[in-house]
Amino acid sequence: MPTNRAIHELTDEHVIKCMGDEEIVIDEAQGMWIRDAEGRETLDAISGEWVVNLGYRHPRVIAAAKRQMDKAEYVTPVVDYESRAVMAQRLADASPGGRFTKVLFALAGGDAVEGAMHLAMRATGGTEFVTFYKAFHGRTFATIAMSYSDTRMIEESKAGLERYLTKQNRVPNFYCYRCPFRLEYPSCDLFCADFVETAIVHQADGKVAGVMAEPWQANGSMVPAPDGWFQRVREICDRHGALLIVDEVQSGLCRCGRMFAVERTGVEPDLIILGKALGGGFPLSAVLAKEEYAGLLLWEFGFTQMGHPVSCAAGAEMLAVMIEEDLAGNAERMGARLMDGLREMAGKYPLIGDLRGWGLMIGIELVVDRTTKEEAWEAATYAMQRAYANGLLIGKTGPVYGDNGNVLKLKPAVNATAAEIDEILVRLDRTLAEVSLRWPGAR
Ligand SMILES: Cc1ncc(COP(=O)(O)O)c(C=O)c1O
Structure with a gap:
């Protein structure tokens, strides 16, 4: 069984990686869960690259x-x-x-x-x-x-x-x-x-x-x-x-x-x-x-x-x-559930400047100051890292798209259950609490 490190090294040696370079290995996946080569499991809240809309291996x-x-x-x-x-x-x-x-x-x-x-x-x-x-x-x-x-x-x-x-x-x-x-x-x-x-x-x-x-x-x-x-x-x-x-x-x-x-x-x-x-x-x-x-x-x-x-x-x-299975309807309902949880978090974390959601397409715009709307792009990068450490895969916008990279992305499988949505919220809450500790001046 190759280790994560061995896979990274082989990749670095031979693959021209021109679409980002995350230090993540995916070896197996099922539903909304991905597993690396060493058995560590992570909840995928972005459906791969918003590709497996029914989760992995439906x-x-x-x-x-x-x-x-x-x-x-x-x-x-x-x-x-x-x-x-x-x-x-x-x-x-x-x-x-x-x-x-x-x-x-x-x-x-x-x-x-x-x-x-x-x-x-x-x-x-x-x-x-x-x-x-x-x-x-x-x-x-x-x-x-x-x-x-x-x-x-x-x-x-x-x-x-x-x-x-x-x-x-x-x-x-x-x-x-x-x-x-x-x-x-x-x-x-x-x-x-x-x-x-x-x-x-x-x-x-x-x-x-x-x-x-x-x-x-x-x-x-x-x-x-x-x-x-x-x-x-x-x-x-x-x-x-x-x-x-x-x-x-x-x-x-x-x-x-x-x-x-x-x-x-x-x-x-x-x-x-x-x-x-x-x-x-x-x-x-x-x-x-x-x-x-x-x-x-x-x-x-x-x-x-x-x-x-x-x-x-x-x-x-x-x-x-x-x-x-009316999964458009499910995405609408589960999106509303996710947004409710995120609105509660916005009450706790001033870093959240704006929340935008249509169904299970959700953007969380992070700012260091809600009045000036100064982008909290470093906090967004840190949030991605902390989320992964907390067993949650989320996305983020990036400067190559004419964006400042301060918007977190959630795009879970459209057949997500209420329990899976709640689990995303728990892990994201933990993540944003950690990020907020690093940006105590956010207001
Ligand atoms: C809205 C939109 N159109 C087109 C594309 C290009 O798709 P692909 O990378 O599969 O060529 C993307 C990829 O991110 C996209 O988001």
């Missing part, structure tokens, strides 16, 4: 994957096969109003975002997009250009890539706790949403094919869209013949208390992008499109393993479980 998901592996582990995307067809049908049925009848499959979130860009360009004849300052849509060349814009670190990481990065039209994002325009909701009358029109009219050089937004801006500080924002942007898109594209790579699949987070807004988009959890833990992403926006030229988009049969089989079973 018996029905694993059985479906195994059934597919016993039939064919791979099928070329140029032919037809059952698991992909069934997955597409289930997604279409689960889509808002059942109106997104076409599915473009891909592998990861970033390439599905590119797929949505292709579809929007074909549907509108436009070539430009409007995106948001703290948006995150991926790390491919096209999606880096759609993503975060405004930190020094990002300028460094873009160096040399300029020739590949297309210009996109960026506008300030919604963020009511720290309004980029220093206005207050609702007296602001959604000034930030109106900026989308400014970008379309005054900033774009050519026709805008689409406005791409996350209903819950996830990596960029864990911020939900304020009420009315999507209505306003929908009207703007309609006035200018641009598609409204929602990136639900993080927020979709019951995470936000609905199958799709955009359903909370009452607005119907034109394209919905899914990834991360879509394959029940296996790599899979997709764009859900209405019939009229589903045209692509042959060969203009695609990957050899797109719509992988094992991922489709696992994903289709995951969707069935979500619907049969």
Whole structure:
């Protein structure tokens, strides 16, 4: 049996690790629990990287994957096969109003975002997009250009890539706790949403094919869209013949208390992008499109393993479980329970500046001073470390997303039980008590 240290050392020697470097080993996982190579157990309050929305090794998901592996582990995307067809049908049925009848499959979130860009360009004849300052849509060349814009670190990481990065039209994002325009909701009358029109009219050089937004801006500080924002942007898109594209790579699949987070807004988009959890833990992403926006030229988009049969089989079973067990409703109820516990903690720990939650998508913004809202980013880093020491895996935003890294993330499995939610609260309370001792001046 290799030790944690041996695994770290082998990793350091051979793996180019370019997505963070946590000193954590995961050897086995079940439900909401992960175990390292030496048997230490930790409660995972972030579903892997918000991927295993039903927890690890859900018996029905694993059985479906195994059934597919016993039939064919791979099928070329140029032919037809059952698991992909069934997955597409289930997604279409689960889509808002059942109106997104076409599915473009891909592998990861970033390439599905590119797929949505292709579809929007074909549907509108436009070539430009409007995106948001703290948006995150991926790390491919096209999606880096759609993503975060405004930190020094990002300028460094873009160096040399300029020739590949297309210009996109960026506008300030919604963020009511720290309004980029220093206005207050609702007296602001959604000034930030109106900026989308400014970008379309005054900033774009050519026709805008689409406005791409996350209903819950996830990596960029864990911020939900304020009420009315999507209505306003929908009207703007309609006035200018641009598609409204929602990136639900993080927020979709019951995470936000609905199958799709955009359903909370009452607005119907034109394209919905899914990834991360879509394959029940296996790599899979997709764009859900209405019939009229589903045209692509042959060969203009695609990957050899797109719509992988094992991922489709696992994903289709995951969707069935979500619907049969009303896990969107469970996420809403368990999210409310978690938020109640967090509000109690906010009464005890002045470090908690703001709490934001839609279902089981929860952000805890830490500040050293509630009046000035100065970010407590060191405290957030320390909180992550203490949480792990207390047997709890949580997440945190980071500067690479145009964020100061002071927002803790909780995104537990959407089938979490009340007992599991309470256990998260116990371990988090212990953690925040320890962190508060280190920041006694927080007020
Ligand atoms: C909203 C959003 N879109 C797209 C992506 C890119 O997904 P992937 O890393 O699978 O390419 C992410 C990843 O964090 C994301 O959060």
